[in-house]
Amino acid sequence: MTDHEETQTEMPAAAPGGSAGRRLTLAVTFLTGVPLKVEGEVRPGDLWGSMGWYPLVGLGMGLVAWGVYAGLLAFLPGLVAAALVVILLALLTRGLHLDGLMDTADGLLSGAPRERALEIMKDHNVGAMGVAAAILLLVLKVAALGALSRADAGAPLVAGWCAARALPALAVYRWPYAREVGTGEAFTRARAPGPLWLAGGLLGAGVIVAGLSGAWAGAAGSWYAGLVVAAAAAGVALGVQAAVAKRLGGLTGDVYGMGIEIAEAAALVAGCAVAGVAA
Template identity: 35%
Template sequence: MQAIRRFFIALQFFTCLPIPRWVGFEADWLRHAAGFFPLVGLLIGALTAGTFAAAHLWLPLPVAVALSMAAGAYLTRAMHEDGFADVCDGFGGGWERDRVLAIMKDSCVGSFGLVGMLLLLGLKFACLTTLPVPALVPALLLAHPVSRFMATILIWRLDYARPGESKARAVAQHMSGGDFALAVLSGLLPALALAWRLGLSGRSLCAALALALLATLWLVRLFLRRIGGYTGDCLGAVQQVSEVAIYLGLLATLTP
């Protein structure tokens, strides 16, 4: 029952989906929410894949893909897209650590963030509309949980860079080995098994995972060098970039 309550707290934190009133709230549950991040991603992947499948029954492929992307952004309140834009602004517009952190904290989106988001969303749309149609549903079911798992690696291994308390720190400051194992067992492994069951080959899965991990490690190196750790915005950036990396890996192995 405690695990169920913690999952619902994670669902409430990472999405706009309602949770039952009987769940209640304790601060300790929020500290363990990151362990359920990939499982929440699996649910989001299922909802976006369902949106695509339903829309594609009546509408052209590009429109169905756009609606699935819109559903994903709506379900998460564009939290991760906003984090990616903030990272683009901070790391593009600042050089010193304190300046980078200050820019990322600003709620306004600058030119770096705007251009970065346009390019990221455009690349995501191009990948999804180019993938073979039978691979789109398993691709969405794979990319959403696995990209969120990549973000949990930062919580598990890196220090939180921003001094003081924040909304993200409440979730991110404590991730034990047990919580990380929970992320693997509840989100990563089921996503891989489901994608394989739905037709993605081992070669495609390996390529997607390899590119997602490479993208994550590159961002980790950047974060450590520039700010000495990570913030909530960095988690959003890792999720978005590794999601696109997964689509690129699938695209490289599934198209002639």
């Protein structure tokens, strides 16, 4: 997610007619570059409702990434395979969450007062702190994924990516929006608990899928790896977002995106820890 007003994600104006199918289509459209069409006017309730389906999109992305990583390991070294998977995932999301990470880093690490920090976060120009944050996080992702075997990569990629996309619904529900207007503000106008429960249920399903697929692949600690990875991803990302909310008086679309990136990195590091302990 990002808060540049001039670069707001367009919700195309035909998809499955049902509410669930429509909101799932919105989730896929917003989180990826898949060119699906959404029929009719998109209302704030649709945007908030679509967030309940985000973990399912993350689950699909994680399964694809795991399959690609396993295939690449057949003929490439681990670090090279990991770098290609991280690049693939960045392209699949159009760099949307990385943009949020960079904007947030520029604003918060500037040392500026709240209002000025929010202005910096909206600036199209990326500063040194934003570039540094993106590089460091991508290096961490590649290093952590490259250290995992074909089997052990399943839990962080499946449960971790699912958990990372369950967090925006919780963040939107838990904290106010820090600006009067912005891309993320539309998601906060109709906050009923239903999508939050849906996101939680899908996250639970993602953890189970990660455990079952890990056991099938012979992963170390497969029965608890998904749960540990999801907890680590959520704990680290929500902790950072709580600190940001205290600093800014709320969150923004950029901070939601940053949370997804941090959760993914935390999931991969936790996956390394689980593999090391269970080995």
